[in-house]
Amino acid sequence: MPNTKKPPTALTKKLPVLTYTAKDFSWVKWTPKDILALPKKALEKAKQDHRVIKNTPKEKRTFENTILALEEAGGPYDEQLSCAHILGNTSINKSVRDAVHKASEEYSKEIVDIAYDEELYGAVKEYIEGNAKKEKLADDQKRLLKDTWKGYLRMGFALSHNKRELIKKNLKERSKLGIAFDKNLNEYKDHIWVSPRETEGLPELYCKGLTRDTKGRYKVTLEYPDSGPFLTNAKNDAKRKELADKLSLKGGKKGLEILTKLMKLRAEHARILGYDNHATYVLEERMAKTPDTVYAFLNDLKSKAQPLWKKEFALLQEFKRDVVGNKKTPYLYYDSYYSNELRKKLFNVDGQKIREYFPFEQVKKGLFEVYQTLLGVMFRKMNIPLWHPDVESYEVLDKGVVISYFFMDLFPREGKYGHACADCFFTGRVVKKEGKEYYKAPATLIIANFAKPQKDTPSLLTHGEVETLFHEFGHVMHSVLTKARFASQSGYNASWDYVEMPSQILENWVWDKKILKMISKHFKTGEVLPDQLIESMQKAKKFLTGYSVLRQLTFSYLDMDMHTHKVKGRLNTHASELTKKIIPQIPGPAKSLHPAGFGHLAHGYDAGYYGYLWSEVYAEDMFTEFEKKGLLNKEIGKKYREWILEAGSSMDEIDLVKGFLGRKPNNKAFLRSIGVGK
Numbered sequence: 001m002p003n004t005k006k007p008p009t010a011l012t013k014k015l016p017v018l019t020y021t022a023k024d025f026s027w028v029k030w031t032p033k034d035i036l037a038l039p040k041k042a043l044e045k046a047k048q049d050h051r052v053i054k055n056t057p058k059e060k061r062t063f064e065n066t067i068l069a070l071e072e073a074g075g076p077y078d079e080q081l082s083c084a085h086i087l088g089n090t091s092i093n094k095s096v097r098d099a100v101h102k103a104s105e106e107y108s109k110e111i112v113d114i115a116y117d118e119e120l121y122g123a124v125k126e127y128i129e130g131n132a133k134k135e136k137l138a139d140d141q142k143r144l145l146k147d148t149w150k151g152y153l154r155m156g157f158a159l160s161h162n163k164r165e166l167i168k169k170n171l172k173e174r175s176k177l178g179i180a181f182d183k184n185l186n187e188y189k190d191h192i193w194v195s196p197r198e199t200e201g202l203p204e205l206y207c208k209g210l211t212r213d214t215k216g217r218y219k220v221t222l223e224y225p226d227s228g229p230f231l232t233n234a235k236n237d238a239k240r241k242e243l244a245d246k247l248s249l250k251g252g253k254k255g256l257e258i259l260t261k262l263m264k265l266r267a268e269h270a271r272i273l274g275y276d277n278h279a280t281y282v283l284e285e286r287m288a289k290t291p292d293t294v295y296a297f298l299n300d301l302k303s304k305a306q307p308l309w310k311k312e313f314a315l316l317q318e319f320k321r322d323v324v325g326n327k328k329t330p331y332l333y334y335d336s337y338y339s340n341e342l343r344k345k346l347f348n349v350d351g352q353k354i355r356e357y358f359p360f361e362q363v364k365k366g367l368f369e370v371y372q373t374l375l376g377v378m379f380r381k382m383n384i385p386l387w388h389p390d391v392e393s394y395e396v397l398d399k400g401v402v403i404s405y406f407f408m409d410l411f412p413r414e415g416k417y418g419h420a421c422a423d424c425f426f427t428g429r430v431v432k433k434e435g436k437e438y439y440k441a442p443a444t445l446i447i448a449n450f451a452k453p454q455k456d457t458p459s460l461l462t463h464g465e466v467e468t469l470f471h472e473f474g475h476v477m478h479s480v481l482t483k484a485r486f487a488s489q490s491g492y493n494a495s496w497d498y499v500e501m502p503s504q505i506l507e508n509w510v511w512d513k514k515i516l517k518m519i520s521k522h523f524k525t526g527e528v529l530p531d532q533l534i535e536s537m538q539k540a541k542k543f544l545t546g547y548s549v550l551r552q553l554t555f556s557y558l559d560m561d562m563h564t565h566k567v568k569g570r571l572n573t574h575a576s577e578l579t580k581k582i583i584p585q586i587p588g589p590a591k592s593l594h595p596a597g598f599g600h601l602a603h604g605y606d607a608g609y610y611g612y613l614w615s616e617v618y619a620e621d622m623f624t625e626f627e628k629k630g631l632l633n634k635e636i637g638k639k640y641r642e643w644i645l646e647a648g649s650s651m652d653e654i655d656l657v658k659g660f661l662g663r664k665p666n667n668k669a670f671l672r673s674i675g676v677g678k
């Protein structure tokens with residue numbers, strides 16, 4: 001039983017921090033040539049490190065020279081590959097981005113062969129059967145040892161050589177397909193043209209930000225900052241339909257083909273290893289543990305959300321019929337315009353008006369103030385040249401000492417990753433330098449695509465974007481405040497149905513009156529968000545929650561069905577049928593290729609999408625502790641920092657949650673947040 005009275009990382013906090021100079025960030029200037037040289041160097045170093053581990057005599061094996069050495073193999077080059085990955089998502093130079101894709105493909109292809117080493121497996125086994133019995137290991141070491149061993153079994157080392165070769169081939173193929181899926185999606189471009197006459201309902205500011213052709217028509221692309229506001233604000237039904245239809249084809253047939261192949265390969269992999277299906281294989285390492293638990297969780301939520309949605313839909317339907325003056329008009333999949341109008345009518349909240357209170361600089365200032373206060377740290381701007389002038393860099397200071405770094409790349413550019421995410425490139429962990437132990441400062445990048453400042457207006461964030469920023473900042477804090485000893489337990493390297501919790505919990509801050517006043521300032525009048533507007537926003541928060549939970553459930557079911565052999569025909573047909581079953585009131589577009597644009601399914605969220613809802617249950621429960629003590633309360637902030645942010649996954653995730661709460665978690669707060677129960 002892990003000790004749930006004490007947070008697990010106290011020891012590493014006493015270590016001096018290994019910080020960086022400008023030279024450590026010189027990778028931002030790498031050329032394609034530098035990048036293409038990386039895989040070879042990284043692979044060589046990994047092989048060399050492995051040789052040392054293999055050559056260690058049985059009687060000299062220790063946790064450090066075998067288990068930890070294995071985790072650290074590849075050393076600095078592994079880190080350089082993470083840096084290259086950042087450039088692959090953000091560089092303004094296409095040849096740099098292409099070089100990164102090529103390099104990472106090359107690396108992942110080869111590293112499988114290198115990792116599949118019988119002798120390495122033998123070394124771990126030798127340690128477990130020998131000296132591990134004598135060495136006194138701490139809890140986090142035991143956890144790493146267990147995970148390493150489990151990792152080898154999951155790679156097929158308990159199977160015949162032939163089967164293992166099949167698994168190896170399978171993994172290589174999948175890694176190639178994953179990269180191909182991302183590339184296809186990143187490069188998939190489409191748009192609609194909208195005449196000035198067809199812009200009715202669209203905010204002036206929004207139109208100003210769009211590209212125009214020589215005939216004066218506006219170009220609306222599939223990128224979220226274009227398509228999101230268009231679908232909720234454009235009055236023109238036909239144009240909304242045109243855009244929604246194009247969005248549903250995002251990723252195209254090619255994306256669908258790749259995803260189908262991936263699904264088959266995953267099933268095959270699980271079969272060889274003796275699992276019923278891919279989900280069973282994946283989930284044994286998650287908080288949920290089994291597909292049955294996940295389905296039970298989804299079914300329970302569905303039964304709570306569907307009655308809510310029925311009422312919501314009746315309102316939507318009636319509203320649209322009133323507006324268009326036709327008692328028979330159905331509410332359709334491209335009608336979020338009407339739901340937005342209804343929202344405005346019911347709550348008097350106009351997203352575009354609210355946006356005027358959220359100029360980016362003010363939101364950032366407020367965000368920093370909130371987390372500096374709550375978590376007892378300071379953010380200090382740095383002056384280092386990065387890959388684009390828009391990108392900002394900060395040091396994180398704890399009691400005046402630099403402990404970590406984060407970068408912010410928040411405005412869209414051609415070729416840049418199109419969504420919001422946090423990406424850690426230096427992993428916080430204990431390292432040895434000249435025989436002395438240090439804590440290596442973590443560094444993380446946050447990517448988003450907010451509207452760029454215009455000539456006479458600053459970048460204005462919708463409230464949803466403010467929420468996104470807080471969400472991603474939650475991932476950043478998880479990763480830059482980590483004090484976990486080992487890389488694989490550091491920061492957000494945690495179970496996938498837990499990892500969204502530290503980001504989801506922060507979303508709650510942007511619904512609090514006091515906090516909203518800290519982060520808002522009307523870009524013309526300088527006023528903070530008025531009370532009345534805040535109250536309306538808070539009421540409107542529960543508008544259509546039934547629908548949004550059901551939408552998340554549709555994705556979760558699709559993902560689970562894909563990975564438990566439930567998809568019999570085409571993937572897109574299965575997806576459409578699921579939507580029909582779960583949200584029967586609004587059938588989607590007839591020709592949707594939907595999963596083709598669903599990036600989560602290709603990179604890491606396979607049999608894991610449910611995790612968003614799952615971890616939200618924990619996030620809402622844990623947030624009640626802040627509600628009790630105050631959203632800027634240092635004492636609860638400290639507890640949160642120690643139990644959650646610093647701990648990473650150096651202890652079982654459920655024990656961390658219990659440690660913070662001081663009790664077992666429950667789903668009451670989550671249900672309350674969507675409008676079920678009190």
Ligand SMILES: [Zn+2]
Nearest residue numbers: 471475500503
């Ligand atoms: Zn997230």
